[in-house]
Amino acid sequence: MDFLAPTSWAEALECKAAHPDAVAIAGGTDVMVELNFDHRRPPALLDLNRVPELADWALDDGRVRLGAGVPYVRVISELGHLLPGLAMAARTVGSPQIRNRGTVGGNLGAASPAGDSHPALLAAFASVEIGSVRGTREVPVAEFFTGVKRSVLEPDELISAVLVTPPSGPQQFSKIGTRNAMVIAVSAFGFALHPDTRTVGTGIGSAAPTPRPAPEAAAFLAGELEAAGLWSSRGALPATLATEFGRRVRDAAAPIDDVRGSAAYRSHALSVMARRTATWAWDAYRDENRSAA
Amino acid sequence: MTSTETRMAGRLGDSPLRPDGTLKVTGEFAYSSDLWHDDMVWGVTLRSPHPSARIRAIDLTDALRVPGVSAILTAKDVPGENAVGLEHLDTPALADGVVRYQGEPVALVAADHPETARRAAARIVVDYEVLPAVTDPRTALDPDTPWVHADHDNLVRDLRIRRGDPSPTAPVVVSLDFEVGMQDQAFLGPESGLAVPDGEGGVDLYVATQWLHVDQGQVCRVLGLPPEQVRLTLAGVGGAFGGREDLSMHVHACLLALHTGKPVKMSYARDESFFGHVHRHPAWLRYEFGARETGELVYAKADILFDGGAYASSTPAVVGNGGTLGLGPYRIPNVHVDARGVYTNNPTCGAMRGFGCVQAAFAHEALMDELADRIGMDRVEIRALNGMVEGDLTITGQVVDSAAPVAELIRTVRDLPLPAEPAGERDIRELPGGASNTTHGEGVRRGIGYAVTYKNVGFSEGFDDYSTARVRLEVVGGEPVATVHTAAAEVGQGLITIEQQICRTELGVEQVVVHPKDTTVGSGGSTSASRQTYVTGGAVKAACEAVRASVLRRASEALGRAELRLDGEKIVAAGGEVVASLAEVLTDPVEETVEWRHRPTYPIDPETGQGNAHVQYAFSAHRAVVDVDVELGLVKVVALDTAQDVGRALNPDAVVGQIQGGSAQGMGLALMEEIVVQDGIVKNPSFTDYLIPTILDMPPMQVKVLEYADPHAPYGVRGVGEPPTISSGPAVAAAIRAATGKPLRRVPVRPEHITF
Amino acid sequence: MDITLEVNGETRHLSIDPRVTLLDALRERLGITGPKKGCDRGQCGACTVHVDGRPVLACLTLAATVREPVRTVEGLAADGRPHPVQQAFAEQDALQCGFCTSGQVMSAVAAVEQEVADVREFMSGNLCRCAAYPNIVAAVEQARSTKESADARV
Numbered sequence A: 001m002d003f004l005a006p007t008s009w010a011e012a013l014e015c016k017a018a019h020p021d022a023v024a025i026a027g028g029t030d031v032m033v034e035l036n037f038d039h040r041r042p043p044a045l046l047d048l049n050r051v052p053e054l055a056d057w058a059l060d061d062g063r064v065r066l067g068a069g070v071p072y073v074r075v076i077s078e079l080g081h082l083l084p085g086l087a088m089a090a091r092t093v094g095s096p097q098i099r100n101r102g103t104v105g106g107n108l109g110a111a112s113p114a115g116d117s118h119p120a121l122l123a124a125f126a127s128v129e130i131g132s133v134r135g136t137r138e139v140p141v142a143e144f145f146t147g148v149k150r151s152v153l154e155p156d157e158l159i160s161a162v163l164v165t166p167p168s169g170p171q172q173f174s175k176i177g178t179r180n181a182m183v184i185a186v187s188a189f190g191f192a193l194h195p196d197t198r199t200v201g202t203g204i205g206s207a208a209p210t211p212r213p214a215p216e217a218a219a220f221l222a223g224e225l226e227a228a229g230l231w232s233s234r235g236a237l238p239a240t241l242a243t244e245f246g247r248r249v250r251d252a253a254a255p256i257d258d259v260r261g262s263a264a265y266r267s268h269a270l271s272v273m274a275r276r277t278a279t280w281a282w283d284a285y286r287d288e289n290r291s292a293a
Numbered sequence B: 001m002t003s004t005e006t007r008m009a010g011r012l013g014d015s016p017l018r019p020d021g022t023l024k025v026t027g028e029f030a031y032s033s034d035l036w037h038d039d040m041v042w043g044v045t046l047r048s049p050h051p052s053a054r055i056r057a058i059d060l061t062d063a064l065r066v067p068g069v070s071a072i073l074t075a076k077d078v079p080g081e082n083a084v085g086l087e088h089l090d091t092p093a094l095a096d097g098v099v100r101y102q103g104e105p106v107a108l109v110a111a112d113h114p115e116t117a118r119r120a121a122a123r124i125v126v127d128y129e130v131l132p133a134v135t136d137p138r139t140a141l142d143p144d145t146p147w148v149h150a151d152h153d154n155l156v157r158d159l160r161i162r163r164g165d166p167s168p169t170a171p172v173v174v175s176l177d178f179e180v181g182m183q184d185q186a187f188l189g190p191e192s193g194l195a196v197p198d199g200e201g202g203v204d205l206y207v208a209t210q211w212l213h214v215d216q217g218q219v220c221r222v223l224g225l226p227p228e229q230v231r232l233t234l235a236g237v238g239g240a241f242g243g244r245e246d247l248s249m250h251v252h253a254c255l256l257a258l259h260t261g262k263p264v265k266m267s268y269a270r271d272e273s274f275f276g277h278v279h280r281h282p283a284w285l286r287y288e289f290g291a292r293e294t295g296e297l298v299y300a301k302a303d304i305l306f307d308g309g310a311y312a313s314s315t316p317a318v319v320g321n322g323g324t325l326g327l328g329p330y331r332i333p334n335v336h337v338d339a340r341g342v343y344t345n346n347p348t349c350g351a352m353r354g355f356g357c358v359q360a361a362f363a364h365e366a367l368m369d370e371l372a373d374r375i376g377m378d379r380v381e382i383r384a385l386n387g388m389v390e391g392d393l394t395i396t397g398q399v400v401d402s403a404a405p406v407a408e409l410i411r412t413v414r415d416l417p418l419p420a421e422p423a424g425e426r427d428i429r430e431l432p433g434g435a436s437n438t439t440h441g442e443g444v445r446r447g448i449g450y451a452v453t454y455k456n457v458g459f460s461e462g463f464d465d466y467s468t469a470r471v472r473l474e475v476v477g478g479e480p481v482a483t484v485h486t487a488a489a490e491v492g493q494g495l496i497t498i499e500q501q502i503c504r505t506e507l508g509v510e511q512v513v514v515h516p517k518d519t520t521v522g523s524g525g526s527t528s529a530s531r532q533t534y535v536t537g538g539a540v541k542a543a544c545e546a547v548r549a550s551v552l553r554r555a556s557e558a559l560g561r562a563e564l565r566l567d568g569e570k571i572v573a574a575g576g577e578v579v580a581s582l583a584e585v586l587t588d589p590v591e592e593t594v595e596w597r598h599r600p601t602y603p604i605d606p607e608t609g610q611g612n613a614h615v616q617y618a619f620s621a622h623r624a625v626v627d628v629d630v631e632l633g634l635v636k637v638v639a640l641d642t643a644q645d646v647g648r649a650l651n652p653d654a655v656v657g658q659i660q661g662g663s664a665q666g667m668g669l670a671l672m673e674e675i676v677v678q679d680g681i682v683k684n685p686s687f688t689d690y691l692i693p694t695i696l697d698m699p700p701m702q703v704k705v706l707e708y709a710d711p712h713a714p715y716g717v718r719g720v721g722e723p724p725t726i727s728s729g730p731a732v733a734a735a736i737r738a739a740t741g742k743p744l745r746r747v748p749v750r751p752e753h754i755t756f
Numbered sequence C: 001m002d003i004t005l006e007v008n009g010e011t012r013h014l015s016i017d018p019r020v021t022l023l024d025a026l027r028e029r030l031g032i033t034g035p036k037k038g039c040d041r042g043q044c045g046a047c048t049v050h051v052d053g054r055p056v057l058a059c060l061t062l063a064a065t066v067r068e069p070v071r072t073v074e075g076l077a078a079d080g081r082p083h084p085v086q087q088a089f090a091e092q093d094a095l096q097c098g099f100c101t102s103g104q105v106m107s108a109v110a111a112v113e114q115e116v117a118d119v120r121e122f123m124s125g126n127l128c129r130c131a132a133y134p135n136i137v138a139a140v141e142q143a144r145s146t147k148e149s150a151d152a153r154v
Helices: A009-018 A031-036 A072-078 A084-091 A096-101 A104-110 A117-123 A215-227 A239-252 A263-292 B003-008 B021-026 B114-122 B212-223 B250-260 B270-276 B315-325 B357-375 B379-386 B406-415 B495-507 B532-559 B652-671 B723-740 B751-755 C022-029 C084-091 C101-113 C133-153
Strands: A002-004 A023-025 A044-047 A057-060 A063-067 A127-132 A135-140 A145-147 A158-164 A171-176 A187-194 A199-205 B041-047 B053-059 B069-073 B105-111 B125-130 B155-163 B172-180 B192-197 B203-207 B230-234 B264-267 B283-291 B297-309 B334-343 B444-457 B466-476 B479-485 B511-514 B565-567 B570-572 B578-581 B590-597 B616-629 B634-645 B703-706 C002-007 C010-015 C048-051 C054-057
Touching (some): A084 A117, A104 A117, A117 A171, A117 A187, A117 A199, A215 A239, B021 C101, B041 B114, B105 B114, B192 B250, B297 B315, B315 B334, B315 B357, B315 B444, B357 B379, B479 B495, B495 B532, B532 B565, B616 B652, B652 B703, B652 B723, C054 C101
Parallel strands (some): A023 A044, B041 B264, B203 B230
Antiparallel strands (some): A063 A158, A127 A158, B041 B105, B053 B125, B466 B479, B466 B590, C048 C054
16 A cells, blocks of 8 residues: 655645545544545555645635644634634534544545534535646535535545635534534534625535535525515514524435434424524624624 | 551541552553563454354355464364353354354454454355344244244243232322333443463463453363363453453454464454443333322332343343342332343343343333322332332342331432522533534423432342452561452452452551452452452451461460450550561461352242342432433433442442442433344444443532441442442433423433434 | 654654554554553544644554654653653542543643643543543542642742
């Protein structure tokens, strides 16, 4: 087995082009489980830990460019104000030890339907920056996942960063697990209000073959808020509206029964989480106005 | 600290530091998985993927070609009798022609590297003819259900208790069906050990286990060797909780070692561990209680079914406990109990902390709440009213001949301060769902639940339950030193601390060396049934007394004086005059070995279930306070308070540690812990999906220890380890019922049981 | 492939298969058995070690990717004396079987060094099946106050 340890992004892309079957590894917290259990015997491993371009985040042209190698612990401690939904999600990833090593880039690369980052990124309308020797492309997170543990990544491509516009409104993330720490999501939901565009962002986790947004529910909620003049008035979110939004989010999911929970429970939990997170975010939006006034 | 206090420290009633504590905190303590031998090879096990199949053929050709492989063994390589088992010899060491559960060992591989051995194992071709599997224990006894064992029907044990009026009636009748899922011991240190051939046909096995001598007997049978040639030494044990009472890799490593002539290490990974040991029996319980309108129980009926899985393991004893203790610590004049354990092609079930009683307690405690509610009586007071007191008869007609403080225990937990009622904005970490941010208080309701229980201590129903202790007293470097040698397994509970405390107390010496646990001394019995402090403690006490008598006899002869006694490290005459130091008298070492037994127990009558089955009972009560998000079904245990009678706390801190740990495991069963088996296949053999409580799931606990000495037991001790595991879970389940209003007749309670 | 690890202040060279975890490299190649193998998938915390001063799971860390210094439970003692956290674990009896203790201690050392606000949340990646959790919290508190009084003296 080859072990490739490039020290620059350019070199990393060359390695990946030369060894398209190499498995990229950053923190290793996703990949290693598969390696330990022999589920995967890749002919080569591509260590991205020495690529400086991946190791940091910056504000770039009005967007946060979060390097694929930034561990969750830094998302939590440094990006709570710029990526609040993602920071909330990062706080629920595995354990503190995993958050010290695991990265959002790795989470995307694994493309698990249960990845904790995904609902938050979906709700924030984030994009994935993907590189190869052929060039760089940007894919909206909503178009990134193509199946269970599958994505649009071509064999010669690597994830370089996540690109997220700083929030114009409150964000929330909520995740069901049957104990108080170290759980894989039974189901999860990300929510974001985008007052600048008067839109709503949604992300569903662990309740479909891929993480997915609930665009119909989001459009419905944004439209109802518009129709009632609530974006401007910042009046209270009607409980019936929040409930209907929850119902529509639930309808956007396609969960299965498994050992972690039944499809029916996952659907139900999504409707509750969607209702609650929308209400919390809306209340925060209203509070922003009050504190600004 | 004065010098007197220093000299006194570490005796009974103190809580000295555990002697292995420093090695454990520095990482130097050698657990079984840390063992190493320079010449060793690694053993791995090939296991059946099917719950039920005939083995038509096994082809080793490809596997043997893998470079580095030194041996591949199957059933035909077993030199002795291919049969092990704690109560019935029904378990092949290696499957012989048929597999009866998913994960049954079929072949063994030894190779120079574990990876090599695994690769070779993957190349063994086993030709299986898959057979229909018996996977529903509720139909296992139906006439048209196939037998799991060709020579035996599917009934492992059928226990009945008939007492009083066979057709009792009562003005208030309540009944329910309850179901308990399969729990795993989930000790953190997976099964492992090292077998070293002695070059003369024998073998030394270093292994993490609960009972060296019963292991030794089983290994000898399979190897066809006498005990002198199979010597066992206890390696560091990473938790046990019942899961190490049956053999795992013991015989396999020895077979490979004798075959290759090399030391063989075997160490299971976590996924294999889920198949490498027995689990707690899932149970189906149907209960009916009849009572007067004033709350007194008139009769109780119970039908209890335990799924024993493929092999008997401890199922007979589990049925014994479930049947004889399964109605709870209550005075019930008329009783009709049927308890059964059956064979299926599910994973084998056996010992786990509190066995038989853990399952039953969920049912009898749910029913007591139901009864209280029906009558309109307080849930605590109905337990106090019906609770056993000393002198009462159990349902098997045995007199409870020491303290039975049921009413005091349940009222004690009721009267402990309750956690503050939630008020104002709360930190999400305090709420159900915690940092996962599922509620900010919406849908959260608080509930309080109570449970009380009892458990037999030690082995029951006529078992010859004894322990052996060898104590040696000698002078080393001018100081008297005691060495205590038993084969009783230290698994983390603190037995070796207790052994030292007993020696210090009985012999008055400060320095007590704990000899490694091995089979060069007689059996210590099992580290199970909450029995070691009682039974091995009793043996060490007796051995110390014998040593003391010898020393004083020697002193009398040497000094020509009678009526001497030992006071600290001094020999004192009747008048209090110091006549010699202990060191002066101990010119040669004094050593005594004592085999010690608790009072005998007796088999129960097969028709009526009556008899003096148990030697001692231990009682405990819990009060659980939970916050439940009733919309999402998530639970946060806010407080889990308990009271327990421990007879006498020889090491008070260790007692509290056992109570906390046992309570957490019971809570785990109520909330999250279940091996999910579908059609005989385990769906979650990993810590990703078999969840055990984390530090954030552990609630604050108030622990109230009562000390009503048992006059029949050494120092008055009462077993401690198991009762907390029994009463905690039912209290948590009751609290969730109180918060939600749902019946919740199955544990673990899953979120969807609450929401739907 | 050949790699170099700095473990507990010593530089160690070894030749490994690239798929070898840091845990296997420590336990099976370097004889450093303090970190334990409890689950192989990052769900128990028994293998916790420090890489570059931060607790990580050795079972989910590829040895070949580690270039920063590694510290295990064996590397905590100084001048032959146990680390104050180890001392506190022994004195508070923050263990029963002790299999998880190496990992608990490493997380606890980081909790004390980083002066974390919520000890229990910080320790939530380390399972203890014996559930010695109350004493584990007490041990971290003891080590914390030892450190505070030491800091105050400086």
